[in-house]
Amino acid sequence: xxxxxxxxxxxxxxxxxxxxxxxxxxxxxxxxxxxxxxxxxxxxxxxxxxxxxxxxxxxxxxxxxxxxxxxxxxxxxxxxxxxxxxxxxxxxxxxxxxxxxxxxxxxxxxxxxxxxxxxxxxxxxxxxxxxxxxxxxxxxxxxxxxxxxxxxxxxxxxxxxxxxxxxxxxxxxxxxxxxxxxxxxxxxxxxxxxxxxxxxxxxxxxxxxxxxxxxxxxxxxxxxxxxxxxxxxxxxxxxxxxxxxxxxxxxxxxxx
Ligand code: HXC
Numbered sequence: 001x002x003x004x005x006x007x008x009x010x011x012x013x014x015x016x017x018x019x020x021x022x023x024x025x026x027x028x029x030x031x032x033x034x035x036x037x038x039x040x041x042x043x044x045x046x047x048x049x050x051x052x053x054x055x056x057x058x059x060x061x062x063x064x065x066x067x068x069x070x071x072x073x074x075x076x077x078x079x080x081x082x083x084x085x086x087x088x089x090x091x092x093x094x095x096x097x098x099x100x101x102x103x104x105x106x107x108x109x110x111x112x113x114x115x116x117x118x119x120x121x122x123x124x125x126x127x128x129x130x131x132x133x134x135x136x137x138x139x140x141x142x143x144x145x146x147x148x149x150x151x152x153x154x155x156x157x158x159x160x161x162x163x164x165x166x167x168x169x170x171x172x173x174x175x176x177x178x179x180x181x182x183x184x185x186x187x188x189x190x191x192x193x194x195x196x197x198x199x200x201x202x203x204x205x206x207x208x209x210x211x212x213x214x215x216x217x218x219x220x221x222x223x224x225x226x227x228x229x230x231x232x233x234x235x236x237x238x239x240x241x242x243x244x245x246x247x248x249x250x251x252x253x254x255x256x
Contacts, residue, residue, distance in 0.1 A: 002031040003053070004039075007189060009196035011045035016053035021060035021103055026078075029062075033085050040092035043255070046196040048092065049188055050115060051099040052108075055181060058098070058124065061106025064133065075138075082107055082139030086114035090211065093204035095195045099188045100124040100175065105163070110141035113148055116207060118174070119188055120166040121181040126174060127163035147214050149174055199237035199253040205229075 003014035013035050015022040024032065039045045052058040062082065070078060089096045089111065098104070098112035100120040109126050112118050120126075128137045128145065136142060137158060146154035149172045156162065166178040179187045195203065205228040212221040232238045236256040244251035 002028060002035050004035060008193060009046035010049055010189065010192035011039050012049045012051065014051050014053050015059050018054045020063060021057040022052040023060045023063040024107060025063035025066040029081050033081060036085055036088040040088055046094060046200055047192045048094060048096045049099055050111065052101055055102060057102040058100045058104040059108030059111060060103045061108050079138040086111060086140045089114040094200065095203060097188060097191060099184055101184055106130055107139045110137055110139035113144035114140060117176050119184060120169060120175040120178050121184040122166050122178055123181055124166045125163045126169050127161065128158045129161040131159060131161045199241065200255040201235050201237055202232055205232060
């Protein structure tokens with residue numbers, strides 16, 4: 001099942017299929033897409049966290065046994081369904097965090113890469129082993145891994161299928177921080193509280209602007225950034241944020 005728990009403005013989505021290392025079959029991937037689509041439109045959910053049930057795995061990839069039976073058209077649909085999940089994580093107007101509590105392989109690593117931030121437990125293992133199955137990362141990993149790290153490192157992981165540990169992932173910029181396994185969820189919730197205290201409008205526009213950094217026309221993207229910046233001056237949160245600074249107090253953002 002795909003669990004949903006709400007904690008202080010954060011919506012925690014848990015892929016819960018421990019008998020298969022939280023690998024995603026059709027039922028679970030469709031349920032994940034529904035959850036993410038709901039949360040994208042849910043103003044109560046200020047931050048969305050994606051994690052896996054148990055202590056072994058975040059998501060050990062797409063379900064290989066399910067994929068064995070796919071024909072070309074089925075594989076195309078399967079790829080697109082994963083892309084829909086990734087696109088929701090990458091573009092929903094609020095921060096998304098992957099809490100990597102173990103194996104994040106193949107499609108698991110790809111969904112994590114679609115999130116805005118990645119926190120890993122010290123025992124996490126990341127990689128794109130699809131090449132060992134005679135395929136390639138089909139949920140955005142070929143591209144997002146290169147964007148998150150470097151083209152050369154992405155080629156190494158995608159072409160060799162090598163798994164890396166949390167520390168190497170940190171060195172490479174693939175994750176933002178590494179925590180002891182027992183502390184991962186507390187640290188994730190701490191980050192959620194930090195983010196939930198910001199203006200949700202400013203967060204949404206800031207995410208939109210940074211998402212433009214590695215795509216499209218640079219001049220046009222700079223113009224979009226200038227427009228998004230200016231639009232925030234129509235919000236109460238901008239007035240409050242700047243007044244709070246001048247009055248030497250903490251701001252209270254209301255999302256207006
Ligand atoms: C289906 C999986 C699975 C997966 C694990 N399981 N990963 N089933 N699909 N991706 C199942 C195993 O078959 C096994 O079921 C149970 O989970 C426990 O796994 P074990 O292998 O016994 O555990 P362990 O020895 O600890 O090894 C853990 C592991 C290994 C390193 C994560 O399971 C593994 O290498 N899994 C495959 C990882 C992978 O290749 N992922 C990429 C998939 S391709 P039984 O019934 O035997 O107990 C992909 C493409 C995405 O993600 C893009 C699509 C378009």
